[in-house]
Amino acid sequence: MRAPFIALVALSVAGCIDTDTAVFVDATIDNPSLTVTEETLGAALGGSFELTLHLGARASGPSSVSYQSFSLAKEDGTVIVESLPVSASQPAPVEVEPGGTDSVVTFTIDTGADLLDAAIKDQICAGSVVVMGVIDDSLATSATPVESEPFSPSGC
Numbered sequence: 001m002r003a004p005f006i007a008l009v010a011l012s013v014a015g016c017i018d019t020d021t022a023v024f025v026d027a028t029i030d031n032p033s034l035t036v037t038e039e040t041l042g043a044a045l046g047g048s049f050e051l052t053l054h055l056g057a058r059a060s061g062p063s064s065v066s067y068q069s070f071s072l073a074k075e076d077g078t079v080i081v082e083s084l085p086v087s088a089s090q091p092a093p094v095e096v097e098p099g100g101t102d103s104v105v106t107f108t109i110d111t112g113a114d115l116l117d118a119a120i121k122d123q124i125c126a127g128s129v130v131v132m133g134v135i136d137d138s139l140a141t142s143a144t145p146v147e148s149e150p151f152s153p154s155g156c
Contacts, residue, residue: 057099
């Protein structure tokens, strides 16, 4: 009695259709954090975010992903910091395999000794912000924009 049930379950699992439609790299910016610190001669930024890269099993092959730029913006899209000073945990390009495990690259935000104008702190602290970026996916014909969910920076 158990054997037919097990066979039925095995057939239903084997017959599952992969519904993942990501034939180009699906990129997300996850876990953003930002601390803004007022210094004597300006404002310093520190923080991090993760760039998650996903490619579905239906893709024509692996993709090479490069990072173009990242910026900090208000929730409405108004750019506050045009070019975020970031360093990546993995150099570009990152190879993303179809149907495989997502690739996650951690980016560290650090202005270091290059302080920003002090007025930027007020803009950053005026509400929620987003990290916006642009990546190049070798399977796509144009650059791909990516944006985090809105979040509140600390140090405000």
